Amino acid sequence: MTDPPEATVALPAAVVEWYEKFSRFNSPYPAHRRGRAVDLYPGDGVGRSPVAGVVRAVRTVGCPDRPYAAAEDHLIVVDLADKWCARAGVPTGTVARILHVIPEVSPGDRVAVGDALGPTTRSGFFGQWVDDHVHLGFRPPDANPFRASGSLPVAVDAPVEPVAWDGTGAVVERGPTHVVLGAPRRGDGERSFAALASDGGVPLDGGATHYAGGGAFEIGSETPATGGSEPAALEPGDAVSLFGTPVGTATEHGSEAAVGAPRIEWDPVDVLANGERVVGLSLFAARGDRFGVKLVCPDREFSVGESVTVEVVPSDDPIRLGVG
Known part of the structure; x- marks a missing residue:
């Protein structure tokens, strides 16, 4: 039984x-x-x-x-x-x-x-x-x-607007181990939630890629991706890319897998900021003037107003942070 x-x-x-x-x-x-x-x-x-x-x-x-x-x-x-x-x-x-x-x-x-x-x-x-x-x-x-x-x-049970981004933005906030970039630009729905979109238009969640896995948010029919294209739902087994680089794969559902929107197992990649490796991107759904991309960079200093270009590249030794 x-x-x-x-x-x-x-x-x-x-x-x-x-x-x-x-x-x-x-x-x-x-x-x-x-x-x-x-x-x-x-x-x-x-x-x-x-x-x-x-x-x-x-x-x-x-x-x-x-x-x-x-x-x-x-x-x-x-x-x-x-x-x-x-x-x-x-x-x-x-x-x-x-x-x-x-x-x-x-x-x-x-x-x-x-x-x-x-x-x-x-x-x-x-x-x-x-x-x-x-x-x-x-x-x-x-x-x-x-x-x-x-x-x-x-x-x-809250749809999230996927927002496309080309990886460039200026620093609007600086902390001891992070900066926030004032990009990407989102639509007019400042009261709704939004998140950075994959190349395929899927809103992403998690520590990319300093934690072993991340995930995706539910999209909702009323929140098409920036640029006008309707994003397809992310299915288990689908590849995920960001800035033209494959970054992960959606996992199969099951007793040990995430429920709801699929979990993403990150590929071995590095996140670069102005050509230098940083820890990663801290991704979440946000709304209003708090929306932006958080760059985790404890060993790298950026000034408020400085222009930053983010890239993702394959890696033989990706950063992975545990719980210890």
């Missing part, structure tokens, strides 16, 4: 609209690699609740020791309201797990979508170039919500 299929949490568009950015695959951790977590970026330092329900537990947990990060992180466990479960297509009793927020809520508190749970925290679980965010995962009824593994698949 086979086990029944797992429920997939369909995160409603009305939830992600509380945030400036979101990503399913931009992390080296197994939950993200398998499409079983989503990171939601508020942009204002407030860790808003992406779910409705009652807080079951709040715990302080240890995290990797990083000089730029707090010494501890926090887990907020929420028993989801029946209406929220119905809207997301999961059984009553499903539980949410929220990380990277300093809790200002307590067990027994009732929370609604958009309620402030507390300020976000700089956690050692993510890289210095990663913006503060709310990590969200789900557990089925009767599962142990405190274990690090066992999360349900997560899909995001």
Whole structure:
């Protein structure tokens, strides 16, 4: 007798609209690699609740020791309201797990979508170039919500506009280990989400290619690629290219593969900025004036206003960052 299929949490568009950015695959951790977590970026330092329900537990947990990060992180466990479960297509009793927020809520508190749970925290679980965010995962009824593994698949019910880019742009923001380029240019829908498009018009997600895998966003019929061509859906086994160079292959679906939009296994390639190798591109869906391409470059300095050309080339020794 086979086990029944797992429920997939369909995160409603009305939830992600509380945030400036979101990503399913931009992390080296197994939950993200398998499409079983989503990171939601508020942009204002407030860790808003992406779910409705009652807080079951709040715990302080240890995290990797990083000089730029707090010494501890926090887990907020929420028993989801029946209406929220119905809207997301999961059984009553499903539980949410929220990380990277300093809790200002307590067990027994009732929370609604958009309620402030507390300020976000700089956690050692993510890289210095990663913006503060709310990590969200789900557990089925009767599962142990405190274990690090066992999360349900997560899909995001929000279309993302694929935006074409020629790889050139000026630096508009500089951090200790990254810069943001003020390109590509997007359409008029500043309230909708957009992401860098592959050569085939597929919006890309993840750390390209400093994490072993990335993924794609759902496109939606109302968001054609810049340039007027309708992008084809990315199917498992399809090749993906960027700036004319093959960069990966969509994986087959299955029990260990990502759900929803396919996961992409990156090819051995390097990302170059003005001809020099950098760590990679940090890709996500964003909206408004926060949209741009984040270049991860801890060993390379760029000035605000400097023009940068990004290329992708085959590599015998690609950069791959783990979780240690």
